[in-house]
Amino acid sequence: MLSDVISKDKTQAFLFCNEAIVRGALESDVKVVAFYPGSPVSEILDTFYQISNDFDIKMEIATNEKVALEIVAGASMGGQRSLIAMKSVGLNVASDTFFSLGYTGVNKGCVLVFADDPFCHSSQSEEDGRFFASNSYIPMLEPTDPVEAKRMTKAAFDISEKFQTIVLVRTTTRINHQSTVVPLEPLNRTEFRKASFREFNRKYATVGLKARAFKLKMLERRERIREDFEESEFNTIIEGTANIGVIVSGVSYNYVREVSNKLEINPPILKLGTTYPLPKNLISSFIKDLEGVIVVEELSPYLEIQLKAIAKDSNPNLKVYGKESGHFSEAFEYNIPIVFNVFKEIYKIETPIDYDAIVSRADELKSILPVRIPVFCPGCPHRATFWALQKAVTGKSNQIALINDIGCYSMLLLNSEIYPKLHGDDLMLSMGATLGSGSGISLAANEKVISVIGDSTFFHAGLPGMINICHHNENVIVIVLDNSVTAMTGQQTNPGTGYSPPNNPKNKIQIEDVLKGIGFKNIIINDCFDAKNCIPSFKKALEEPGPTVIISRGPCALWNDRRKRTRGEKIQPFYVDQDVCRKCHTCMKDFYCPAISMDSQEKQYTDENGKLWQGFSSYISPELCDGCGVCSILCPYTNHENRSEKDVIKFHEKQREVRHDL
Numbered sequence: 131m132l133s134d135v136i137s138k139d140k141t142q143a144f145l146f147c148n149e150a151i152v153r154g155a156l157e158s159d160v161k162v163v164a165f166y167p168g169s170p171v172s173e174i175l176d177t178f179y180q181i182s183n184d185f186d187i188k189m190e191i192a193t194n195e196k197v198a199l200e201i202v203a204g205a206s207m208g209g210q211r212s213l214i215a216m217k218s219v220g221l222n223v224a225s226d227t228f229f230s231l232g233y234t235g236v237n238k239g240c241v242l243v244f245a246d247d248p249f250c251h252s253s254q255s256e257e258d259g260r261f262f263a264s265n266s267y268i269p270m271l272e273p274t275d276p277v278e279a280k281r282m283t284k285a286a287f288d289i290s291e292k293f294q295t296i297v298l299v300r301t302t303t304r305i306n307h308q309s310t311v312v313p314l315e316p317l318n319r320t321e322f323r324k325a326s327f328r329e330f331n332r333k334y335a336t337v338g339l340k341a342r343a344f345k346l347k348m349l350e351r352r353e354r355i356r357e358d359f360e361e362s363e364f365n366t367i368i369e370g371t372a373n374i375g376v377i378v379s380g381v382s383y384n385y386v387r388e389v390s391n392k393l394e395i396n397p398p399i400l401k402l403g404t405t406y407p408l409p410k411n412l413i414s415s416f417i418k419d420l421e422g423v424i425v426v427e428e429l430s431p432y433l434e435i436q437l438k439a440i441a442k443d444s445n446p447n448l449k450v451y452g453k454e455s456g457h458f459s460e461a462f463e464y465n466i467p468i469v470f471n472v473f474k475e476i477y478k479i480e481t482p483i484d485y486d487a488i489v490s491r492a493d494e495l496k497s498i499l500p501v502r503i504p505v506f507c508p509g510c511p512h513r514a515t516f517w518a519l520q521k522a523v524t525g526k527s528n529q530i531a532l533i534n535d536i537g538c539y540s541m542l543l544l545n546s547e548i549y550p551k552l553h554g555d556d557l558m559l560s561m562g563a564t565l566g567s568g569s570g571i572s573l574a575a576n577e578k579v580i581s582v583i584g585d586s587t588f589f590h591a592g593l594p595g596m597i598n599i600c601h602h603n604e605n606v607i608v609i610v611l612d613n614s615v616t617a618m619t620g621q622q623t624n625p626g627t628g629y630s631p632p633n634n635p636k637n638k639i640q641i642e643d644v645l646k647g648i649g650f651k652n653i654i655i656n657d658c659f660d661a662k663n664c665i666p667s668f669k670k671a672l673e674e675p676g677p678t679v680i681i682s683r684g685p686c687a688l689w690n691d692r693r694k695r696t697r698g699e700k701i702q703p704f705y706v707d708q709d710v711c712r713k714c715h716t717c718m719k720d721f722y723c724p725a726i727s728m729d730s731q732e733k734q735y736t737d738e739n740g741k742l743w744q745g746f747s748s749y750i751s752p753e754l755c756d757g758c759g760v761c762s763i764l765c766p767y768t769n770h771e772n773r774s775e776k777d778v779i780k781f782h783e784k785q786r787e788v789r790h791d792l
């Protein structure tokens with residue numbers, strides 16, 4: 131709870147891990163934070179969003195992770211403690227600056243929390259970011275739970291200042307999303323005072339000669355950090371009796387402890403919390419008298435490979451059980467059954483617990499549940515846009531190549547049965563990649579290219595691709611889905627929202643102004659909820675050569691509803707007049723809004739021509755409907771241009787509001 135994160139009196143609190151990280155940063159007197167949102171660390175941003183004013187913390191939601199990293203690095207160089215959090219693929223974006231920071235170092239404590247996402251819960255790739263640490267010579271800590279996450283965040287600030295380097299705190303999704311009771315220490319906040327960049331008299335410019343000097347210093351720094359890490363409180367040996375030990379880090383430690391209890395074994399365990407640089411002496415002494423070691427780590431054999439190099443000197447006969455021995459996979463997350471089965475085999479334990487049977491029974495039960503794919507929310511602007519686009523490409527769907535990007539609209543790839551003509555699962559790479567790959571396809575292939583991108587992604591990584599399209603006059607249609615907010619990660623602000631945390635007005639960057647400034651001549655702005663009237667502009671763009679940009683504008687339904695509730699406004703649902711509904715179900719079959727279902731009772735209606743309509747009328751759930759009105763546009767028996775009592779789908783109470791300034 132937020133009140134616990136900022137509590138001055140409590141000595142402990144039940145905290146979500148991302149909250150524990152914020153608490154650790156607060157206790158460390160952090161002064162500047164910057165982010166680009168991304169799951170599973172978005173709540174770190176969201177928590178700071180709510181408290182930064184009260185704690186006089188300078189906070190920015192930056193255009194992307196690279197800019198955010200540059201902000202916190204600059205703040206550290208300028209004399210303030212700073213923190214940033216990002217997801218693993220965000221570190222890819224930030225990596226150019228990240229590697230330079232390994233060379234230049236920083237000044238005041240600077241901490242980068244990054245989260246890998248084994249199993250790709252919310253990412254396009256399953257990466258092992260630990261190699262960023264070893265490749266950049268930047269020290270890394272890995273917590274196993276929220277208690278350690280808070281302690282490590284605090285320690286990271288101290289390590290950063292001691293060695294004048296940015297420090298990584300690496301988590302994974304299952305760590306970020308744990309909650310537990312976390313001990314709290316005093317906040318000890320100091321007043322924010324501007325420092326002096328010049329006063330510190332340090333140089334951070336790296337290239338050529340300077341870079342070579344930095345490289346040598348960086349290697350020397352790594353050895354000093356390694357010596358420190360040999361004694362670190364975060365590396366723990368749990369004594370045991372077996373002659374096969376376990377080396378583990380991160381979330382896997384929890385699985386190892388639980389499995390050891392279940393199997394009633396007592397292996398010696400080396401739990402590593404400082405995973406770059408590795409404490410080689412500690413590892414050597416742990417393995418020297420062992421017959422074998424099981425390395426339990428998700429993703430790549432990062433520890434395993436380094437362990438084998440260490441074992442060559444200290445215990446050449448050590449048998450290493452891990453990924454290279456075939457005991458563990460490099461793919462996906464681990465869990466209790468996976469670790470249990472490996473331990474059972476290696477320690478040769480007879481046990482009545484049969485996880486294979488439990489897992490197969492769970493799979494059996496799961497198979498009888500209906501498959502539920504993620505769908506767009508009721509009132510989602512993307513549903514309206516894709517509906518109109520699908521109508522526009524009808525008859526031409528084999529002559530288009532639609533390229534998607536990262537955002538809520540990525541869900542198009544899971545909805546190919548609803549939008550079969552759009553081929554939404556053809557191509558989607560990474561933030562902003564729809565533009566460059568669209569250019570490439572337009573150069574290589576005959577199809578008309580449609581590149582789809584969201585507003586936040588447009589600002590994040592879209593601008594270079596847009597400039598490239600305009601500069602080369604590519605034959606690409608770019609559809610910018612402007613839902614006014616960074617919706618997918620929790621409705622954070624972006625340069626198009628016109629304000630930034632904590633609700634401070636900022637310069638609003640209009641996408642169309644940016645496009646005009648770039649030099650695009652053909653820019654169309656659609657109200658996506660006026661869905662039928664959007665079709666001609668899509669059709670026209672398909673006929674014309676050269677770049678066309680269509681801004682499909684309409685606010686995120688959840689964000690808009692939330693703002694209405696905050697303002698005390700009612701959300702006005704639509705309803706189906708079931709006495710006159712013709713039961714054709716165009717509204718359902720054509721649009722798939724989750725708020726529309728069928729009524730439970732059959733009804734009859736005889737129209738003015740004497741035609742009898744019989745069956746189950748459509749029904750709109752008022753608690754789900756957001757009042758976007760698109761179903762009333764699609765219903766063949768509703769006149770949305772000139773609404774009247776004869777309509778089938780009607781407003782509740784008042785006229786549809788103007789949803790967005792066009």
Ligand code: SF4
Binds near residue numbers: 706710718765
């Ligand atoms: S609400 Fe309109 S579109 Fe839906 S079933 Fe009734 S008549 Fe058909």
Ligand code: SF4
Binds near residue numbers: 723724754759762
């Ligand atoms: S107005 Fe119609 S389309 Fe819009 S949310 Fe309500 S039921 Fe769905």
